[in-house]
Amino acid sequence: MTSPLQQKIKITGPSVVTANRTWDGVVIWRTNAKDWSTDLADAAIVRTADAARALLGESVADDLGAVGAYIAPVEVDESGAIKPGNLREQIRVDGVTIELPAHA
């Protein structure tokens, strides 16, 4: 399989790097502090392909901390608040759009 770093990187707006935490699979985002956070608000924002490639590079290098890292689109409003850029990422942030059976 092609490494994420070997794939052509094309971004059309603000983006973040997201992954799942290795030991438990929880959704995480790469931060400016070269760490991971479970809160999208902490995510490092990149706006160019080069910056995205660099952020993805350091994320993939943390093979022990995260699995399946990739670049995801976000929206950033005037206050700097970050929102997911598509439905898939919205669901990863908010959770499933249905009530879980055990709680029904």
Added chain:
Amino acid sequence: MYAYDEIDRTLINERVSEFRDQVKRRLSGELSEDEFKMIRLMNGVYLQLHAYMFRVAIPYGTLSSAQLRKLAHVARKYDRGYGHFTTRQNIQFNWIKLADLPDALADLAEVGIHAMQTSGNCTRNITADQWAGVAPGEVEDPRIWAELLRQYSTLHPEFSFLPRKFKFAITASAHDRAAIKVHDIGLRLHRNDKGETGFEVLVGGGLGRTPFIGKTIREFVPGRDLLSYVEAILRVYNQYGRRDNIYKARIKILVHELGIEKFAEEVETEWLQIRDSTLALDAAVVEDIRSRFSYPAYEKLAPMPDELKQAAADPQFEAWRTNSVAPHKVQGYAIVTLSLKPIGGAPGDATAAQMDAVADLADKYSFGEIRVGHEQNLAFPHVAKRDLPALWRALDKIGVATPNVNLVTDIIACPGLDYCSLANARSIPIAQELTRRFANHDTANLIGRLHVNISGCINACGHHHVGNIGILGVEKNGEEVYQITIGGRADENAELGKLIGPAVPYAEVADVVEDIVEAYLALRERPDELFIDAVKRLGVEPFRERVYATR
């Protein structure tokens, strides 16, 4: 039920130990994800949107009550209190932690359950008719052969790295409940003109991106030759199947590109060389497998007990009985389907509490045995008819007696974009909305048998191609839209559905299905002309007109 022997138990326990060590090395950094990924997949562990997903095999859809209780235990202890029964007689847990997986596997191993070959390019879980062994008119119990195939294919060194995954399904009934025509190999146990039992072998069926109905490669393969014949097929596939393009790697593409005649020639050539090898099944081997299946000691019971006559006065009971209770091969007994399709619920989901309760009821009413069907429902295979009223009340209390089996709200759906990293669109909310639209039982009953199948992407885990109404979610310009097909079916007359027109937005899917159903009700020749038969007679056009006239 099949009783595992020491070899099975040792194999499963060794696998748990091996995986425990592999997980430990992954979590310590000794193994990279690149090194670990294939290992976890071979143990049924995927990475989904929110977490790891753990897929556990239920071979030929047969579970004991103890096994179901253990699945409930895993759901409760390691997950979020529920599991999802799939279209391939597996159960999936959606929230499990990698660090917990070895313990979960060890717990499952205590009752002979494992997750081997629930992923990867190998032979997957062998599936079968969920009524196997109890269906009237069945040639014989196909699970004996499914178990032989399971033993043969488990960790088979030659076939652990096929060009792509490989799925078997088997039935021994004239009416196909196992969807054998949409599997890589479909097996239909039948009798030939001489009264001998053997298999019609179909090959190259499948759904996904490029759907095909399986083609008969041999009308009759004696039981003695089953393993050598399927091995010949697997060898030809292993040799010629494409490994350069994942979308063209399934055997269906090879069969299509070579043509069934040429493919069959290749198989015959291979088969001649191995037919009389150690793969030839000695009758004693088959008998040994057969002897490890235990069957209930059925009583001699009246075909129509008083309890049933009295309960017939209750219209709610009758509604359930009509849709959920099927004839059994033994007089006085019945097969009962437990609907995992409550109105507003996620198809195929069951809570840990429901699984425990179902296990208890199986002990009380079904000789401790439960079946899982590809339609994502459960079944009790051995229920005394006299017990049906009491069983119905108990099932109703735990929410698995919705009287909708085979009706429009008995929907097959994949997890879709709510869970799955491959999905482009949501499936479960569409299913939930449809169940609410058709919640009125009288309406659903008036419509009659109608299978709605929903997939959240082209991989077709929700079998949309073979739904009477098929719904495929795709993504277009960042929005979820859905292609609708009609006329598909997965039984012995399997067909792929035909597209009725342009995709429709998420918010309109339920309206479109209602339009299709209303068109059917207006156009059917008589009340007992099924939807699928009306589509066959009328074609797509009247339905297309109805749906798109105002869109």
